[in-house]
Amino acid sequence: MSQITTITFFRYTTFFNKVWAFGMMQFAHSPLKKVNGLQDYKLMGSGKDGFDPFADWSVYALLQIWENEEAANNFFATSNLMKRYLERTEQRYTLFLKNTKSRGFWSGKNPFVESDTFSQNNPFIAVITRATIKIGSLNKFWKYVPTSQRPLAGNNGLIYTKGIGEVPFLQMATFSIWKDEESLKQFAYKSKEHARAIVKTKELDWYSEELFSRFQPFKSIGKWKGIDNLPF
Template sequence: MSEQTAVLVLIDIASGSRLWGFSRYIFGKFAFRGVPGLVFCKILGSGFNGGFSTKPSLTKQGFFCVFDTKQNAEIFQQTSPTVNAYRSHANEFFIATLYAYSSRGSWSGFSINNLSSPPESGPIASLTRASIRPFKAVQFWAKAKPAEQAIKEASGSILTAGLGEAPYFRQATFTIWENLKSIDAYAQSGAHLSAIKAAYGENYFSESMFTRFKVGSASGVWQGKYVQIP
């Protein structure tokens, strides 16, 4: 069976491209129609300053795609007019190639295949997303802010992004860590652990997906920080 490959792009829209950026939320999905091997795609916004916030960012956004094979993902990154358009309209541009090794749950009914073996070393990426039940939103966001602060203070954190399909109710987070030890230390302690226990114990989500990836490659700038892997 072919290995599914995910591609994540994050950008901060250049000052002269704000109208183009806003149009992505309305027309962006049409640019992905007919892309060879594409099995899943989401256009994403971001929280204020690219973090986890009920206040949306006016400039930071991106997209998350899954392809049926590594080859189709590579072709998309190298030749797609869509990738080039995001890059040309960006003040900051970041792109990552990812291979899921652990995933549970779904995103709009789509589940990622766990075809990659767990990594023995090297950077780990994590994507968590959830559809928040409206009557649980206040409790969820009360837990989210301390968890965000904990990421900033965590050892081994390389990159963090607060993302979402829609403000307040359909949220996602993407992070990259130096290794498995550092992400486990964050996930199993403090504010994050408290938030996860509350989410499951109090049934915050109508749908959720939690995925960990091996990082095939990652490069670019996000929140003023340059990242290059490998």
């Protein structure tokens, strides 16, 4: 059985639960380090809609990289840590992913291993992009973000997107789900704004580290507005 990745989104509605979720960005490390079959993980907050760098205090994300699907299933079924999260959340959604392509580095390494099992009848693509922005480039980078993200508005091929990250403004990632490969290519290669962003990245050397990774989503647990209709 090959490596899989899961990403779990949690939504909180009350003030006290939002404070608890913020605290777990620190306190969840200890139990996560003891989980059997868990190769790596990232605890992340999220930004407001539209890839806004300012925090969305209601949504947090947990990215986990597993030795195999069995280890992931066992965690979500029996973990006391997950039970604690679910007692506080208004909504939870976990998406299971098989890596199809990955390049770059995240915290000094590329943690994703390409899967050897894919479904030919599953056209959906999930994408994670992550970057550490150089402190001297923060102002120029965030000033250009609204322009580079403009083609996402009303994009029929985009099912869902959310800005996530470990450190606001500095260590940022995007998670997105697309209907198929052609939809992703239309945005990545045929959007003038996005193409210009790629050129600027090379010209201005914004990042000290970056990673781009594609996945095939194949299974889900829970509900989340915008992703509920995926046929898993």
